[in-house]
Amino acid sequence: MTENRNTNAASGGATAPSGGATAAPVRDHVDHVLDQWHAQRPDLDVSPMAVIGRLKRLMLLIDPEMKRTFAAHGLDRASFDVLATLRRNGPDRPLTPAELMASAMVTSGAVTQRLDRLQGRGLITRRPSPTDGRVVQVALTEKGLALVEATLPDHLATESRLLSALSPAEQEQLALLMRTLLLGLGDEF
Numbered sequence: 001m002t003e004n005r006n007t008n009a010a011s012g013g014a015t016a017p018s019g020g021a022t023a024a025p026v027r028d029h030v031d032h033v034l035d036q037w038h039a040q041r042p043d044l045d046v047s048p049m050a051v052i053g054r055l056k057r058l059m060l061l062i063d064p065e066m067k068r069t070f071a072a073h074g075l076d077r078a079s080f081d082v083l084a085t086l087r088r089n090g091p092d093r094p095l096t097p098a099e100l101m102a103s104a105m106v107t108s109g110a111v112t113q114r115l116d117r118l119q120g121r122g123l124i125t126r127r128p129s130p131t132d133g134r135v136v137q138v139a140l141t142e143k144g145l146a147l148v149e150a151t152l153p154d155h156l157a158t159e160s161r162l163l164s165a166l167s168p169a170e171q172e173q174l175a176l177l178m179r180t181l182l183l184g185l186g187d188e189f
Helices: 002-010 029-040 048-071 077-088 097-104 108-120 142-162 168-184
Strands: 124-128 136-140
Touching (some): 029 048, 048 077, 077 142, 097 136, 136 142
């Protein structure tokens, strides 16, 4: 049993709690994929798939939940991201489209389309900068502010529910590990 548990732990599997001395390992989809690769290509170290595969699987499970939350408020993820970026920068700090692009992690074409839609719904304004008429500044309208304020608590509740299998300490540890990975890939701000 020790060998099975160690193999499972190396692939990221958990062990189910039980009252007895032997506990059956709890396996996920990625464990199955790793087993298949081990059988077909025992010469390769497929351990990176334990992490990357689970990240992909998590996004497949998380994304529909997030979409439902945003849709309940008449938004999609990208529109919420723009509104939330404007909100977290403060009401007296409008952003340029370039600043939004950097902070919201979307392309310039996507920002322009998104801003057009949000402005059409009366959620943002775009005005020339008072110091440089060539620069456009984007700000939330009262309607946009009200919408992001109403959406944010539901968004956080969804995220909390999605993370509820982890203790607060485990969530903090996972966040730190993911930060380390992101920094290692050059994602500094």
